[in-house]
Amino acid sequence: MITFEHVGKRYGGRFEALSNIDFHMTRGEMVFLTGHSGAGKSSLLRLIMLLERPSRGRVLVAGHDLAGLHASQVPFYRRQIGVVFQDHQLLFDRSIYANVALPLEIQGVEPRDIARRVRAALDKVGLLHREKALPIELSGGEQQRVGIARAVVNKPALLLADEPTGNLDPQLSVDIMTLFEDFNRIGTTVVVASHDLALIARLRHRVLRLRDGRLVADQEAA
Numbered sequence: 188m189i190t191f192e193h194v195g196k197r198y199g200g201r202f203e204a205l206s207n208i209d210f211h212m213t214r215g216e217m218v219f220l221t222g223h224s225g226a227g228k229s230s231l232l233r234l235i236m237l238l239e240r241p242s243r244g245r246v247l248v249a250g251h252d253l254a255g256l257h258a259s260q261v262p263f264y265r266r267q268i269g270v271v272f273q274d275h276q277l278l279f280d281r282s283i284y285a286n287v288a289l290p291l292e293i294q295g296v297e298p299r300d301i302a303r304r305v306r307a308a309l310d311k312v313g314l315l316h317r318e319k320a321l322p323i324e325l326s327g328g329e330q331q332r333v334g335i336a337r338a339v340v341n342k343p344a345l346l347l348a349d350e351p352t353g354n355l356d357p358q359l360s361v362d363i364m365t366l367f368e369d370f371n372r373i374g375t376t377v378v379v380a381s382h383d384l385a386l387i388a389r390l391r392h393r394v395l396r397l398r399d400g401r402l403v404a405d406q407e408a409a
Protein backbone atom coordinates (compact mmCIF):
# COMPACT_ATOMS: atom_id res chain seq x y z
CA MET A 188 0.00 0.00 0.00
CA ILE A 189 2.85 2.38 0.88
CA THR A 190 6.44 2.10 -0.33
CA PHE A 191 9.26 4.52 0.43
CA GLU A 192 12.42 4.04 -1.66
CA HIS A 193 15.51 5.97 -0.54
CA VAL A 194 13.35 8.96 0.37
CA GLY A 195 14.96 12.19 1.52
CA LYS A 196 13.29 15.48 2.40
CA ARG A 197 15.09 18.77 2.72
CA TYR A 198 13.25 21.99 3.57
CA GLY A 199 14.85 24.96 1.84
CA GLY A 200 18.57 24.38 1.57
CA ARG A 201 18.88 23.14 5.13
CA PHE A 202 19.65 19.77 6.70
CA GLU A 203 17.60 16.73 5.74
CA ALA A 204 14.44 16.35 7.83
CA LEU A 205 14.24 12.81 6.40
CA SER A 206 17.11 10.87 4.90
CA ASN A 207 17.23 7.62 2.99
CA ILE A 208 13.91 6.23 4.26
CA ASP A 209 13.04 2.74 2.99
CA PHE A 210 10.01 0.72 4.05
CA HIS A 211 6.99 -1.06 2.67
CA MET A 212 3.53 -1.44 4.20
CA THR A 213 1.03 -3.90 2.81
CA ARG A 214 -2.66 -3.12 2.37
CA GLY A 215 -4.56 -3.71 5.60
CA GLU A 216 -1.54 -3.25 7.88
CA MET A 217 -1.50 -1.01 10.98
CA VAL A 218 1.79 0.69 11.83
CA PHE A 219 2.96 3.08 14.52
CA LEU A 220 5.46 5.74 13.56
CA THR A 221 7.45 6.95 16.52
CA GLY A 222 10.45 9.09 17.41
CA HIS A 223 11.40 12.24 19.32
CA SER A 224 9.97 15.67 18.56
CA GLY A 225 11.47 16.80 15.27
CA ALA A 226 12.45 13.24 14.24
CA GLY A 227 10.47 13.59 11.02
CA LYS A 228 7.13 11.86 11.73
CA SER A 229 4.94 14.67 10.41
CA SER A 230 7.21 15.14 7.40
CA LEU A 231 6.81 11.48 6.50
CA LEU A 232 3.00 11.70 6.76
CA ARG A 233 2.98 14.91 4.71
CA LEU A 234 4.82 13.14 1.91
CA ILE A 235 2.12 10.45 1.85
CA MET A 236 -0.61 13.13 1.80
CA LEU A 237 1.20 14.93 -1.02
CA LEU A 238 1.40 18.08 1.07
CA GLU A 239 5.14 17.88 0.41
CA ARG A 240 7.25 16.30 -2.31
CA PRO A 241 10.42 14.30 -1.57
CA SER A 242 13.78 15.88 -2.36
CA ARG A 243 15.09 12.41 -3.26
CA GLY A 244 13.75 8.91 -3.80
CA ARG A 245 10.25 7.68 -4.55
CA VAL A 246 6.99 7.40 -2.63
CA LEU A 247 4.47 4.89 -3.99
CA VAL A 248 0.92 4.64 -2.64
CA ALA A 249 -1.59 2.07 -3.87
CA GLY A 250 0.70 1.24 -6.77
CA HIS A 251 1.14 4.83 -7.95
CA ASP A 252 4.42 6.67 -7.95
CA LEU A 253 3.29 9.98 -6.45
CA ALA A 254 5.81 11.88 -8.59
CA GLY A 255 3.79 10.84 -11.62
CA LEU A 256 0.49 12.26 -10.41
CA HIS A 257 -0.65 15.31 -12.34
CA ALA A 258 -1.82 18.29 -10.25
CA SER A 259 -5.38 17.69 -11.47
CA GLN A 260 -5.29 14.15 -10.02
CA VAL A 261 -4.16 15.21 -6.55
CA PRO A 262 -7.67 15.92 -5.13
CA PHE A 263 -8.83 12.46 -6.24
CA TYR A 264 -5.71 10.89 -4.78
CA ARG A 265 -6.32 12.62 -1.42
CA ARG A 266 -9.88 11.29 -1.25
CA GLN A 267 -8.49 7.83 -0.59
CA ILE A 268 -6.80 9.13 2.55
CA GLY A 269 -8.42 10.05 5.87
CA VAL A 270 -6.35 12.29 8.13
CA VAL A 271 -6.65 12.80 11.89
CA PHE A 272 -4.74 15.65 13.56
CA GLN A 273 -3.75 16.16 17.18
CA ASP A 274 -5.89 19.28 17.52
CA HIS A 275 -8.67 17.73 15.36
CA GLN A 276 -9.22 21.03 13.49
CA LEU A 277 -13.00 21.08 13.88
CA LEU A 278 -15.06 24.08 12.81
CA PHE A 279 -16.36 25.43 16.11
CA ASP A 280 -19.31 27.35 14.68
CA ARG A 281 -20.82 24.22 13.09
CA SER A 282 -22.56 21.20 14.53
CA ILE A 283 -20.92 17.80 14.87
CA TYR A 284 -23.06 16.62 11.96
CA ALA A 285 -21.95 19.54 9.75
CA ASN A 286 -18.27 18.96 10.60
CA VAL A 287 -18.42 15.33 9.55
CA ALA A 288 -20.51 16.13 6.45
CA LEU A 289 -18.03 18.72 5.16
CA PRO A 290 -15.70 16.43 3.15
CA LEU A 291 -18.70 14.86 1.41
CA GLU A 292 -20.24 18.27 0.62
CA ILE A 293 -16.97 19.40 -0.92
CA GLN A 294 -17.04 16.32 -3.14
CA GLY A 295 -20.60 17.01 -4.24
CA VAL A 296 -22.13 13.85 -2.75
CA GLU A 297 -25.98 13.74 -2.87
CA PRO A 298 -27.54 15.17 0.35
CA ARG A 299 -29.42 11.91 1.00
CA ASP A 300 -26.19 9.91 0.81
CA ILE A 301 -24.44 12.49 2.99
CA ALA A 302 -26.97 12.00 5.79
CA ARG A 303 -26.63 8.22 5.66
CA ARG A 304 -22.85 8.25 5.60
CA VAL A 305 -22.42 10.91 8.30
CA ARG A 306 -24.69 8.97 10.65
CA ALA A 307 -22.85 5.72 9.93
CA ALA A 308 -19.51 7.39 10.73
CA LEU A 309 -20.83 9.01 13.92
CA ASP A 310 -22.30 5.69 14.97
CA LYS A 311 -18.93 3.97 14.55
CA VAL A 312 -17.26 6.43 16.92
CA GLY A 313 -20.17 6.27 19.40
CA LEU A 314 -21.40 9.85 18.90
CA LEU A 315 -24.61 9.50 16.92
CA HIS A 316 -26.60 10.94 19.83
CA ARG A 317 -24.48 14.13 19.74
CA GLU A 318 -24.94 15.05 16.08
CA LYS A 319 -26.69 18.36 16.83
CA ALA A 320 -24.16 19.50 19.44
CA LEU A 321 -21.44 22.08 18.80
CA PRO A 322 -17.82 20.96 19.27
CA ILE A 323 -17.44 23.19 22.35
CA GLU A 324 -20.10 21.11 24.14
CA LEU A 325 -18.00 17.95 23.79
CA SER A 326 -15.04 16.73 25.84
CA GLY A 327 -11.55 16.59 24.30
CA GLY A 328 -11.84 12.84 23.72
CA GLU A 329 -15.24 13.24 22.07
CA GLN A 330 -13.92 16.03 19.85
CA GLN A 331 -11.14 13.75 18.72
CA ARG A 332 -13.71 11.05 17.91
CA VAL A 333 -15.54 13.59 15.73
CA GLY A 334 -12.21 14.21 13.96
CA ILE A 335 -11.95 10.48 13.35
CA ALA A 336 -15.54 10.27 12.06
CA ARG A 337 -14.78 13.09 9.61
CA ALA A 338 -11.62 11.25 8.49
CA VAL A 339 -13.44 7.97 7.80
CA VAL A 340 -16.75 9.32 6.42
CA ASN A 341 -15.40 8.87 2.92
CA LYS A 342 -14.39 5.24 3.64
CA PRO A 343 -10.73 5.88 2.87
CA ALA A 344 -8.41 2.97 2.06
CA LEU A 345 -5.74 4.67 4.13
CA LEU A 346 -6.07 6.41 7.49
CA LEU A 347 -3.21 8.63 8.75
CA ALA A 348 -3.10 10.11 12.24
CA ASP A 349 -0.54 12.62 13.55
CA GLU A 350 -0.29 12.45 17.36
CA PRO A 351 -4.04 11.81 17.71
CA THR A 352 -3.81 11.30 21.47
CA GLY A 353 -1.39 14.14 22.20
CA ASN A 354 -3.87 16.10 24.30
CA LEU A 355 -5.70 13.20 25.95
CA ASP A 356 -5.31 11.37 29.23
CA PRO A 357 -4.16 7.71 29.17
CA GLN A 358 -7.59 6.03 29.26
CA LEU A 359 -9.00 8.26 26.49
CA SER A 360 -5.84 7.62 24.49
CA VAL A 361 -6.45 3.87 24.69
CA ASP A 362 -10.05 4.41 23.55
CA ILE A 363 -8.91 6.40 20.53
CA MET A 364 -6.29 3.81 19.58
CA THR A 365 -8.92 1.08 19.91
CA LEU A 366 -11.02 2.95 17.35
CA PHE A 367 -8.10 2.94 14.90
CA GLU A 368 -7.77 -0.80 15.49
CA ASP A 369 -11.49 -1.22 14.72
CA PHE A 370 -11.06 0.53 11.36
CA ASN A 371 -7.95 -1.50 10.67
CA ARG A 372 -9.86 -4.72 11.39
CA ILE A 373 -12.33 -3.92 8.63
CA GLY A 374 -9.51 -3.51 6.13
CA THR A 375 -8.32 0.10 6.39
CA THR A 376 -4.56 0.56 6.25
CA VAL A 377 -3.60 2.69 9.28
CA VAL A 378 -0.50 4.76 10.12
CA VAL A 379 -0.42 6.46 13.53
CA ALA A 380 2.41 8.84 14.44
CA SER A 381 2.83 8.96 18.20
CA HIS A 382 5.56 9.50 20.76
CA ASP A 383 3.54 7.70 23.46
CA LEU A 384 5.82 4.68 23.84
CA ALA A 385 3.90 3.16 26.75
CA LEU A 386 0.71 3.12 24.73
CA ILE A 387 2.43 1.78 21.61
CA ALA A 388 3.98 -1.06 23.63
CA ARG A 389 0.55 -2.13 24.88
CA LEU A 390 -0.87 -2.40 21.38
CA ARG A 391 0.74 -5.04 19.26
CA HIS A 392 1.50 -3.54 15.89
CA ARG A 393 4.53 -2.96 13.75
CA VAL A 394 6.59 0.06 14.85
CA LEU A 395 8.74 2.28 12.62
CA ARG A 396 11.11 4.40 14.70
CA LEU A 397 12.66 7.61 13.39
CA ARG A 398 15.64 9.39 14.88
CA ASP A 399 16.98 12.64 13.40
CA GLY A 400 15.26 11.89 10.10
CA ARG A 401 16.54 8.33 9.78
CA LEU A 402 14.60 5.10 10.11
CA VAL A 403 16.51 3.44 12.95
CA ALA A 404 14.17 0.51 13.72
CA ASP A 405 11.40 -1.43 12.03
CA GLN A 406 9.90 -3.85 14.56
CA GLU A 407 7.27 -6.34 13.55
CA ALA A 408 4.15 -6.72 15.68
CA ALA A 409 4.90 -8.64 18.89
Ligand SMILES: Nc1ncnc2c1ncn2[C@@H]1O[C@H](COP(=O)(O)OP(=O)(O)OP(=O)(O)O)[C@@H](O)[C@H]1O
Binds near residue numbers: 224229
Ligand atom coordinates in the same frame (compact mmCIF):
# COMPACT_ATOMS: atom_id res chain seq x y z
N1 LIG B 1 7.81 23.34 6.53
C1 LIG B 1 9.01 23.22 7.11
N2 LIG B 1 10.02 24.07 6.83
C2 LIG B 1 11.24 23.94 7.40
N3 LIG B 1 11.57 22.97 8.28
C3 LIG B 1 10.60 22.08 8.61
C4 LIG B 1 9.28 22.16 8.04
N4 LIG B 1 8.55 21.13 8.57
C5 LIG B 1 9.38 20.46 9.41
N5 LIG B 1 10.60 21.02 9.43
C6 LIG B 1 11.77 20.54 10.20
O1 LIG B 1 11.97 19.19 9.86
C7 LIG B 1 12.32 18.42 11.01
C8 LIG B 1 11.31 17.28 11.20
O2 LIG B 1 10.06 17.85 11.61
P1 LIG B 1 8.72 17.00 11.74
O3 LIG B 1 7.63 17.96 12.06
O4 LIG B 1 8.57 16.14 10.55
O5 LIG B 1 9.06 16.08 12.99
P2 LIG B 1 8.09 15.32 14.00
O6 LIG B 1 8.78 14.04 14.33
O7 LIG B 1 6.73 15.24 13.42
O8 LIG B 1 8.10 16.26 15.25
P3 LIG B 1 6.89 16.71 16.20
O9 LIG B 1 6.50 15.48 16.95
O10 LIG B 1 7.52 17.77 17.07
O11 LIG B 1 5.84 17.25 15.28
C9 LIG B 1 12.36 19.40 12.18
O12 LIG B 1 13.68 19.81 12.38
C10 LIG B 1 11.51 20.56 11.70
O13 LIG B 1 11.93 21.76 12.28
